Amino acid sequence: MAKNIVIFLHGVGSRGSHLEPILDYWKSKMPEVIFAAPNAPFPFAGGGDGFEWFSLNAISEQNRPQRVLEAREHFDNTLNQVLAEHGASFEHDHVLLVGFSQGSIMTLDALASGRLNVAGAVAFSGRFASVEPYTPRTGTPLLLVHGKSDGVISWHESENSAQAFKQLGLKVDTLYEEGLEHTVSQQGADRAAAFIANVFSS
Numbered sequence: 001m002a003k004n005i006v007i008f009l010h011g012v013g014s015r016g017s018h019l020e021p022i023l024d025y026w027k028s029k030m031p032e033v034i035f036a037a038p039n040a041p042f043p044f045a046g047g048g049d050g051f052e053w054f055s056l057n058a059i060s061e062q063n064r065p066q067r068v069l070e071a072r073e074h075f076d077n078t079l080n081q082v083l084a085e086h087g088a089s090f091e092h093d094h095v096l097l098v099g100f101s102q103g104s105i106m107t108l109d110a111l112a113s114g115r116l117n118v119a120g121a122v123a124f125s126g127r128f129a130s131v132e133p134y135t136p137r138t139g140t141p142l143l144l145v146h147g148k149s150d151g152v153i154s155w156h157e158s159e160n161s162a163q164a165f166k167q168l169g170l171k172v173d174t175l176y177e178e179g180l181e182h183t184v185s186q187q188g189a190d191r192a193a194a195f196i197a198n199v200f201s202s
Contacts, residue, residue, distance in 0.1 A: 003093040004030075004119075004200045007082055008037040009103030011125075013050035015039055019100070022189055029193050033200065036082045040103075041074040053106050065131045068109050075106050076116065094119040096199055098192065100184060101125050101153065108161060111136050111170065120199040122192045124184050125150055127157035128164055138169030143195045145188045147180025 006026070008019045016037035023035040040051035054071040079097075083089050096119045099107030104126020110116050112130040120141040142165055146158035155176055162172050175191050 003034060003086065003088050004032065004096075005034040005036065005083065005086060005088055005093055006096045006098055006196060007079055008035065009053070009097065009099040009106055010037065010040065010051070011101030011103055012040075012052045012056060013044040013046055013048065014100075015050055022184060025189060026193050026196065030197055030200075033196070034086055034088070036086070038078050038082050041078055053102050064105075064129045068105060068129055069131050071106065072109065072113070072115075075110070079116070090117040094200060096120045096122070096196055098122040098196075099124065099126055101182065105129050108165075111140060111142065111165065112168070120195070122195060123158070123161070124188060124192075125153055125158075125182050126161070127153055128161040134168055136165070136168045136170060139171060141171045141173070141195070141199055143173045143175070143192060145175045145177070145184075145191060147177045147182065147185070149179050150182045152182040 010016055010019055016039045019037040023037055027035055040053045042052050044050040044052045045055050045057055053075060054067040097107045104123035107121050107123050108126060108128050109130040111121055112134045114135040114137045122143045124145045144158040144162050146155040148155045162174050166172050177185055
């Protein structure tokens, strides 16, 4: 029987363990689902004990897509390692990706490229920064959640992402939260839980 697995990808300078309170909350609602939150493959260039999916040093709108492209191999290896630890795979199980901030950038890149068989995705406080060509698996459900007071990544980036992925043939839902900064709120966690449950039940 196919397994239902959620992999939550953290933001830059953070760690997978920082997401455990949200994962524990989701587990209480969906005990039959496997939840995982791996560390990104690279130590955070800004110091501390955090990690990053790609470097922010001298980052710009122009070079960000190339950095995302160069990060794909390490990103995919991280996901496949998580699946292997649970005796699962993209080919035989239902894998849903959840990202926050830089983790959302990588999640949206995975959708846009269509290189991974993803059952659905949630992107908190992210942006779409991928190189063409876009070859997504059409019909994949996507939930975009963003605070309207986010000073790190503007919520308009999620608006732009929604429009882009709708045009690419994905099923896009959105939640834009008034007064919310660069974080995951209770409302966002609840909306994502409902989304995840719906994807796995369909």
